[in-house]
Amino acid sequence: MSLIEKLKKVYLKCEDALMSNYSCLCCEREVPSDSDYSLCSDCYKKLNKISGRLCTVCGDSLAAESMECMLCNNISYSFASNQSCFYYDETAGTIIKSYKYGGRKYYAEHIAKLMFDNLNCFKGIDLIVYVPISKNKNKLRGFNQSELLAKHLSKLTGIKVIDALSKDEVKFSQAGLSREARLKNLSGTFHIKAENNDKLKGKNILIIDDVFTTGSTLSECAKELKKAKPKKIITATFAKTKLNSLN
Numbered sequence: 001m002s003l004i005e006k007l008k009k010v011y012l013k014c015e016d017a018l019m020s021n022y023s024c025l026c027c028e029r030e031v032p033s034d035s036d037y038s039l040c041s042d043c044y045k046k047l048n049k050i051s052g053r054l055c056t057v058c059g060d061s062l063a064a065e066s067m068e069c070m071l072c073n074n075i076s077y078s079f080a081s082n083q084s085c086f087y088y089d090e091t092a093g094t095i096i097k098s099y100k101y102g103g104r105k106y107y108a109e110h111i112a113k114l115m116f117d118n119l120n121c122f123k124g125i126d127l128i129v130y131v132p133i134s135k136n137k138n139k140l141r142g143f144n145q146s147e148l149l150a151k152h153l154s155k156l157t158g159i160k161v162i163d164a165l166s167k168d169e170v171k172f173s174q175a176g177l178s179r180e181a182r183l184k185n186l187s188g189t190f191h192i193k194a195e196n197n198d199k200l201k202g203k204n205i206l207i208i209d210d211v212f213t214t215g216s217t218l219s220e221c222a223k224e225l226k227k228a229k230p231k232k233i234i235t236a237t238f239a240k241t242k243l244n245s246l247n
């Protein structure tokens with residue numbers, strides 16, 4: 001790690017400690033320390049909750065009288081179903097970007113609370129697993145955003161979280177790739193940690209991630225976890241890309 005990278009890390013740590021609980025996660029205006037989720041009322045209202053009749057697979061809202069959306073009619077995932085709280089638009093996107101790339105670990109507690117209050121996928125779950133990031137990415141970012149969300153959700157739900165998967169370095173960044181290209185890029189990069197095989201067998205597993213884009217990351221994780229023969233695997237994320245905005 002270069003000196004500039006080290007200094008950036010120290011700066012982000014100080015900012016993390018100073019700003020926690022006093023500014024809106026989205027617009028950074030001051031908020032009362034007891035405000036829900038550390039969001040100002042304007043930004044909270046702007047969050048676009050995924051609601052109404054939902055696709056039983058990916059959790060997106062449905063326009064037509066069907067059980068599954070057009071995309072899920074043609075795709076099979078390795079998980080049984082997904083739930084996401086909000087559409088990944090400007091508001092949710094700003095929160096996620098500040099959390100992930102701004103080194104703001106304290107966001108995790110608030111984002112996890114938003115997930116806990118807006119999702120109903122925790123009942124009957126035996127274990128929480130999170131999407132891993134590669135060692136290089138962890139070094140660069142300083143933390144795994146999905147791991148922190150999973151750990152806070154574990155505290156809120158009382159469901160145990162386990163470090164079940166590892167991830168190799170991917171050849172290219174996933175950003176901007178089509179679903180097919182994402183799958184190819186991710187194929188074989190997730191590995192189940194052998195010591196967890198017995199813990200996962202016959203269990204109902206919930207995988208946590210920050211954003212559901214095409215579902216390929218979560219599907220690859222579920223595919224790898226299936227090697228341990230769990231009973232069922234479902235997934236949950238804070239945000240989800242709107243179906244019609246995918247290529």
Ligand SMILES: [Zn+2]
Pocket residue numbers: 024025026027028029039040041042043044
């Ligand atoms: Zn705000």
Ligand SMILES: [Zn+2]
Pocket residue numbers: 055056057058059060068069070071072
């Ligand atoms: Zn769907």
